[in-house]
Ligand SMILES: Nc1ncnc2c1ncn2[C@@H]1O[C@H](COP(=O)(O)OP(=O)(O)OP(=O)(O)O)[C@@H](O)[C@H]1O
């Protein structure tokens with residue numbers, strides 16, 4: 001009990017003293033996750049939107065496939081990326097294993113299906129409402145896509161926040177492809193796992209507190225976004 | 236359009252020399268093996284406002300969707316004489332508002348119609364004034380009242396300067412003053428050469444605006460008469476019953 005109290009105190013000290021190591025880890029976590037989410041949005045928004053307004057044979061299967069990728073276990077994604085990037089793998093010559101880039105790739109693979117699947121659903125619902133209007137205005141496909149994406153903007157932000165929550169909290173993929181190397185690829189979740197196993201509770205707890213605060217903020221942002229969407233009838 | 240077409244499409248039943256704009260010929264449209272539109276035939280000429288009347292479920296909205304090419308006939312033809320898709324605009328019975336401000340909705344329409352950035356502010360101001368929505372220009376369109384939304388939907392359709400404007404009960408939820416304002420807009424557009432097809436249940440409105448009346452019942456045009464004739468001595472039993480308030484669907 002004493003130990004835990006002391007650890008909390010030490011963790012608190014690390015945070016308020018803006019401990020360099022701690023914030024380096026937090027910084028890398030945010031860099032990796034935000035990059036992955038940004039790339040996922042660039043891929044997932046158009047992909048999901050195209051899927052939403054297109055009709056072609058096999059579309060249903062693709063929709064089911066992408067939705068099922070939403071639940072991919074992070075360790076399996078990590079393993080797959082590892083196999084590609086390891087020196088014996090097809091992309092081994094890129095020498096990217098155990099770099100932040102590898103972590104961004106792995107998290108992008110995790111988050112893109114989430115963003116794409118949610119986008120598909122959001123845009124399909126909106127298109128149900130808009131499609132006759134837009135067709136009656138003889139909008140071209142490009143105009144239809146841009147109108148739908150813009151008018152769904154707030155819902156799409158919620159989709160990307162959902163992806164971000166998942167990436168930020170995930171350990172398995174970044175551990176495997178990043179390797180938790182101090183000052184290089186150590187992020188919040190991997191550091192917490194390692195420090196805890198070493199019995200270094202202060203750093204683990206400090207990071208844990210920050211991680212929880214971050215997820216709370218993401219959820220708070222989600223909720224206030226939803227409230228505002230309703231207030232302006234943009235939901 | 237070549238003169239020959241007019242002669243060819245001109246049928247004796249409608250002794251009207253005005254230019255033909257569109258024609259439905261034996262159009263059939265079915266959903267879930269129910270024929271909702273069955274052998275629908277009538278033509279639209281450039282001689283004033285045409286109103287479509289008929290009881291609920293008669294197929295009036297479907298007829299407009301067919302004219303706007305949002306639905307394809309399963310049998311029969313929809314001819315439009317020299318009109319491109321962009322020349323046709325439709326104001327829906329339930330207005331669809333984009334998740335944007337009033338201004339945003341109009342700018343979107345102007346953009347789609349290819350009005351360049353420099354001309355937009357002036358056109359926008361004009362449309363807002365026509366709809367009497369200047370004071371609400373920054374409000375989210377979906378928070379407007381039903382009547383305000385209908386006014387916005389009408390001027391948004393006018394933003395495209397259509398040659399054929401299809402209006403599905405555009406004054407259904409408007410107060411008398413707003414109704415009058417809309418009727419003025421509709422007449423203005425008509426005088427400027429836009430062919431207007433107006434679906435309405437408001438007999439007074441049809442009397443005020445219509446040059447001719449198409450009467451639909453059960454997906455079929457039972458009558459197409461000049462407004463005078465239609466309201467004083469309707470030619471079909473169905474129209475007669477409808478005008479007396481006795482027609483049951
Ligand atoms: N997509 C659809 N699927 C199935 N039935 C439909 C569809 N669209 C319309 N209908 C049916 O077709 C008939 C005609 O519909 P329509 O909307 O044209 O009626 P309307 O004359 O406009 O009536 P109202 O005066 O109530 O607006 C109705 O019975 C309606 O239920």
Ligand SMILES: [Mg+2]
Pocket residue numbers: 295296297328403
């Ligand atoms: Mg209708």
